[in-house]
Amino acid sequence: MLLSQLPEDVLYHILSCLDYKSLCRLSQVCKRTYYLVNRDVVWRKIAKECLNTGITRSGTDIYPHIPLKERVKVAQNWCDGVCKKTIPLKWKTKLLPWLQLDRDLLFLSQAADIGAYHQHQGTGRLHRSPYEIYSGHKGDVCRFVLTDSHLISGGSDGKILVHSRKSDMSMELSGHNQEVNCLDSKDGLIISGSRDRTARIWTLNSSCTRRIIPMYDRVWSVAISPTSSSFVTGTACCENLSPLRIWDVERSECVCNLGSQFRRGAGVLDMVFESPFQLFTCGYDTYIRLWDLRLNPRKCVMEWEEPHDSALYCIQTDGNHMIASGSSYYGVVRFWDKRKTECLQFFQLSSDPVSSPVYCLRFSSSHLYAALATSLHSMDFRQNHIHIR
Template sequence: MILLQLPEDVLYHILSYLDYRSLSRLSQVCKSIYRFVNRDAVWRRIAKEFLNTGISRDGTDIYPHIPLKERVKIAQNWCNGVCKRAIPLKWKTKLLPWLQLEGDVLFLSQAADIRAYHLRQDSGRLQRNPFEIYSGHSGDVCHFVLTDSHLISGGSDGKILVHSRTSDMSVELSGHNQEVNCLDSKDELIISGSRDRTTRIWTLTSTYPRDTIPMYDRVWSVAISPTLSSFVTGTACCENFSPLRLWDVERLECVCSLGSEFRRGAGVLDMVFESPFQLFTCGYDTFIRLWDLRISPQKCVMEWEEPHDSALYCIQTDGNHMIASGSSYYGVVRLWDKRQTECLQFFQLSSDPVSSPVYCLRFSSTHLYAALATALHLLDFRQNPIYIR
């Protein structure tokens, strides 16, 4: 009890020297110490060192409603690969599905429709029926993004549809004459890329493109910078220039090319901005790359190689230490710690003779969802941890 008589700032300082095992043992001494040790302020430093606890590099807390001690428990399972697997949804026809996860709602494209499912809190599985279906494409949906007010989708029919999330209204954007492989949207700005070798810039106030950039190659991926002043395009790398280029939104000029040693066909399939100056990319060349856009000339500052020489179809980061990637063979999902070059954990989701890529994956602090050609797979990491009780 003498310990609890110390000023709180002194007690916090003392506890900062303890690791998570010692904190857990200390919390078992008595109820008063248990209540103090369970405070988020005690666990914040430790949470920053674990994977996928929701504490980003700049200190932002993505999941403030979940106690940090609980998140550190679950983070041990991500590190150790301890999870329960399930297949909450199957379909007969082979598709190229795409996912978005927003809180307790999962959006999944299946053929020409995008279905929104509530997730069950007890298991992370989908509710039996979708509560919303977004339709309107005459071909398969290739890609879609969410904003606060809209769901924006691109299809194999060359259309871009802007669906309102608060009403039944949808608007068609006309411009591309082949499938829309990729798009991104922030603050009423839309960037799309197509097999027709163009990138188009749109606004939500017009049904026709504001500008068109000829790319001279198929466009596989795009990403808008958080600053909204620039965007990056990733192409199929079938021509004699870098598949990664950074563009100025207003001037529509290529600011720079990222990298110069891509082999022919090493197209970039997915990319994500983690900050205004940090860009992660992946693709056919089997590497995840981190680009620092503050350096001139911009260059790759770190890379992670898929050990089985598989193309990487998709990536997502937790904003701190973890990267999750989806491979082209046997539905392999890998977890990476940015502080290491070797893969941390991998999960083979498919054993079919004709393997399927992981076309898209999304994760929360407790679950990972991966979309393959004929099924949606679920990894639940809420198992009993070894060290923290």
């Protein structure tokens, strides 16, 4: 029997065992093999082993509208550090900006306002002027989060503003008496943390605080579990308390402390849930840590150390093998492969004598955006580095 006479499901199974170079060569044999090789089912196994292809460890596809073959091509550039760097936005006053991505929109906080910028379709470049501005704070915006229906921001004025993304309606939540350093929202639940040494639990349908939790330390970061039944707080670690604690939402009680070997001042600046039982954290002690919340006791199972002894301000993961981190000096962004302990790639975005931290970074399948004190940097990884025809 000729290869072309085999049933398609058998052919797909055979093709899924090949590496990408073999698939590229095979695609040039004839029109039929070209058609077969370009199907997502052929590339799925390879994509799961690459960095930032949008296939999570659980098998979910984050970017189903982009062919897997194209994503594997771009993934090689992420791994090899091949990209085009630009600075789409600059400003004169030094700020502590924050950003979020939502499909083709980029949201960036600058002082008291949050601008929503369209990305040019197919290029990833930003329009210079925001198509919409969210305002209302009397001080700088410290953090903000996006949901499908709302933009929720916390400011140095101690207030939380809830903006509807579908209308001009907004709501103010007052309670903190110092700046709101961090917040998170999921399924109508809002958790905020402040310099006033409290964490607060809110709901979207009420302007009143549901619970006030004394923290006895400044709160730098919070993250709600994907199940919405618990949340984690990260503090400045200036008191004799663990900076990482898990809280039950309904009972507002501490479930457990994570770790006990933090030195004084090793505050936790950012954290990301990758699943209900996997939590990534980073901060002043220069480490990225992976915590397994299934174990008893819950403990750190992997560590990645910033090699230049810089505090880590922010992290982001692709849900599978890749971590991106932003350092406190010279705008350094690093890529890490979770299967290795050493840094995979690094990029220095700032050349100023007075360095700026990377306050926030976010990435899509093809672009990474990093917010520094006076500029927004973009890295485009869709370069012609590996030829897949």
